[in-house]
Amino acid sequence: xxxxxxxxxxxxxxTFLLLHFAMVTLAPGxxxxxxxxxxxxxxxxLCVQRMVPGDMRTCHGECQLKKRLERxxxxxxxxxxxxRVLRMGEMAAGVAALTLKVPTNGTDQxxxxxxxxPLGGHTRPLSPVPWC
Numbered sequence: 001x002x003x004x005x006x007x008x009x010x011x012x013x014x015t016f017l018l019l020h021f022a023m024v025t026l027a028p029g030x031x032x033x034x035x036x037x038x039x040x041x042x043x044x045x046l047c048v049q050r051m052v053p054g055d056m057r058t059c060h061g062e063c064q065l066k067k068r069l070e071r072x073x074x075x076x077x078x079x080x081x082x083x084r085v086l087r088m089g090e091m092a093a094g095v096a097a098l099t100l101k102v103p104t105n106g107t108d109q110x111x112x113x114x115x116x117x118p119l120g121g122h123t124r125p126l127s128p129v130p131w132c
Contacts, residue, residue: 024079031072035065 035042042061044050049059 024076027072027076028069031068032065035061035068 039061042064043057043059046064047057047059047061048063049057
Protein backbone atom coordinates (compact mmCIF):
# COMPACT_ATOMS: atom_id res chain seq x y z
CA UNK A 1 0.00 0.00 0.00
CA UNK A 2 2.77 2.43 0.84
CA UNK A 3 4.44 1.94 -2.53
CA UNK A 4 1.33 3.08 -4.36
CA UNK A 5 1.30 6.37 -2.47
CA UNK A 6 5.03 6.99 -2.88
CA UNK A 7 5.22 6.28 -6.61
CA UNK A 8 4.06 9.76 -7.79
CA UNK A 9 6.34 11.47 -5.28
CA UNK A 10 9.36 9.42 -6.35
CA UNK A 11 8.61 10.09 -10.01
CA UNK A 12 8.38 13.83 -9.34
CA UNK A 13 11.60 13.78 -7.32
CA UNK A 14 13.39 11.83 -10.05
CA THR A 15 12.23 14.28 -12.72
CA PHE A 16 13.35 17.24 -10.60
CA LEU A 17 16.79 15.74 -9.98
CA LEU A 18 17.22 14.92 -13.68
CA LEU A 19 16.31 18.46 -14.74
CA HIS A 20 18.58 19.96 -12.07
CA PHE A 21 21.51 17.78 -13.16
CA ALA A 22 20.93 18.72 -16.81
CA MET A 23 20.84 22.45 -15.99
CA VAL A 24 24.03 22.31 -13.90
CA THR A 25 25.88 20.22 -16.48
CA LEU A 26 24.83 22.25 -19.51
CA ALA A 27 25.07 25.75 -17.97
CA PRO A 28 28.39 26.67 -19.68
CA GLY A 29 26.93 25.60 -23.02
CA UNK A 30 23.91 27.83 -22.48
CA UNK A 31 26.18 30.78 -21.66
CA UNK A 32 28.13 30.26 -24.89
CA UNK A 33 24.94 29.81 -26.94
CA UNK A 34 23.51 33.05 -25.52
CA UNK A 35 26.80 34.81 -26.33
CA UNK A 36 26.74 33.57 -29.92
CA UNK A 37 23.14 34.71 -30.39
CA UNK A 38 23.79 38.17 -28.89
CA UNK A 39 27.37 38.67 -30.10
CA UNK A 40 26.62 41.74 -32.23
CA UNK A 41 24.84 43.57 -29.43
CA UNK A 42 27.49 42.57 -26.87
CA UNK A 43 30.34 43.80 -29.11
CA UNK A 44 28.47 47.06 -29.78
CA UNK A 45 27.31 47.86 -26.21
CA LEU A 46 29.28 45.90 -23.58
CA CYS A 47 32.71 45.11 -25.02
CA VAL A 48 35.78 46.77 -23.51
CA GLN A 49 36.88 47.73 -27.04
CA ARG A 50 33.55 49.25 -28.11
CA MET A 51 35.15 52.70 -28.57
CA VAL A 52 37.92 51.32 -30.82
CA PRO A 53 37.29 51.49 -34.60
CA GLY A 54 35.84 48.26 -36.02
CA ASP A 55 38.85 47.28 -38.14
CA MET A 56 41.20 47.56 -35.11
CA ARG A 57 39.11 45.48 -32.69
CA THR A 58 40.36 42.10 -31.57
CA CYS A 59 37.91 41.28 -28.78
CA HIS A 60 34.44 41.38 -30.43
CA GLY A 61 32.74 40.76 -27.08
CA GLU A 62 34.83 37.78 -25.96
CA CYS A 63 35.69 39.70 -22.77
CA GLN A 64 32.03 39.51 -21.75
CA LEU A 65 31.94 35.78 -22.51
CA LYS A 66 34.97 35.30 -20.26
CA LYS A 67 33.30 37.29 -17.45
CA ARG A 68 30.09 35.27 -17.74
CA LEU A 69 31.93 31.96 -17.72
CA GLU A 70 33.96 33.04 -14.68
CA ARG A 71 30.75 34.09 -12.91
CA UNK A 72 29.27 30.70 -13.76
CA UNK A 73 32.37 28.96 -12.35
CA UNK A 74 32.12 31.00 -9.13
CA UNK A 75 28.48 29.97 -8.72
CA UNK A 76 29.44 26.37 -9.39
CA UNK A 77 32.15 26.48 -6.70
CA UNK A 78 29.44 27.20 -4.14
CA UNK A 79 27.86 23.82 -4.93
CA UNK A 80 29.21 20.93 -2.80
CA UNK A 81 31.91 18.83 -4.47
CA UNK A 82 29.75 15.70 -4.45
CA UNK A 83 27.16 17.41 -6.66
CA ARG A 84 29.62 18.71 -9.24
CA VAL A 85 31.46 15.47 -9.94
CA LEU A 86 30.66 15.49 -13.65
CA ARG A 87 31.43 18.61 -15.59
CA MET A 88 31.42 18.71 -19.37
CA GLY A 89 34.41 21.05 -19.76
CA GLU A 90 36.67 18.96 -17.56
CA MET A 91 35.65 15.78 -19.34
CA ALA A 92 36.32 17.28 -22.78
CA ALA A 93 39.62 19.03 -22.07
CA GLY A 94 41.55 16.68 -19.84
CA VAL A 95 45.32 16.63 -19.60
CA ALA A 96 45.79 12.93 -20.22
CA ALA A 97 44.25 10.07 -22.15
CA LEU A 98 43.57 6.69 -20.62
CA THR A 99 44.37 3.66 -22.76
CA LEU A 100 43.99 -0.01 -22.06
CA LYS A 101 47.28 -1.86 -22.40
CA VAL A 102 46.54 -5.50 -23.25
CA PRO A 103 49.25 -8.00 -22.23
CA THR A 104 51.02 -9.93 -24.97
CA ASN A 105 51.39 -13.70 -25.03
CA GLY A 106 55.01 -13.65 -23.79
CA THR A 107 54.30 -11.85 -20.49
CA ASP A 108 53.23 -13.29 -17.14
CA GLN A 109 50.58 -10.62 -16.69
CA UNK A 110 47.05 -12.05 -16.64
CA UNK A 111 44.91 -8.89 -16.90
CA UNK A 112 45.03 -5.65 -18.92
CA UNK A 113 46.55 -2.50 -17.45
CA UNK A 114 45.21 1.05 -17.58
CA UNK A 115 47.90 3.43 -18.87
CA UNK A 116 47.80 7.24 -18.73
CA UNK A 117 49.32 9.04 -21.73
CA PRO A 118 49.58 12.81 -22.36
CA LEU A 119 47.14 14.23 -24.85
CA GLY A 120 48.38 15.54 -28.16
CA GLY A 121 47.08 18.57 -30.02
CA HIS A 122 45.92 21.90 -28.67
CA THR A 123 44.46 22.49 -25.24
CA ARG A 124 41.59 24.80 -24.47
CA PRO A 125 42.76 28.39 -23.73
CA LEU A 126 42.08 29.49 -20.16
CA SER A 127 41.42 33.09 -21.08
CA PRO A 128 40.22 34.05 -24.57
CA VAL A 129 41.20 37.72 -24.18
CA PRO A 130 44.37 38.56 -22.21
CA TRP A 131 43.46 42.12 -21.20
CA CYS A 132 40.07 41.43 -19.58
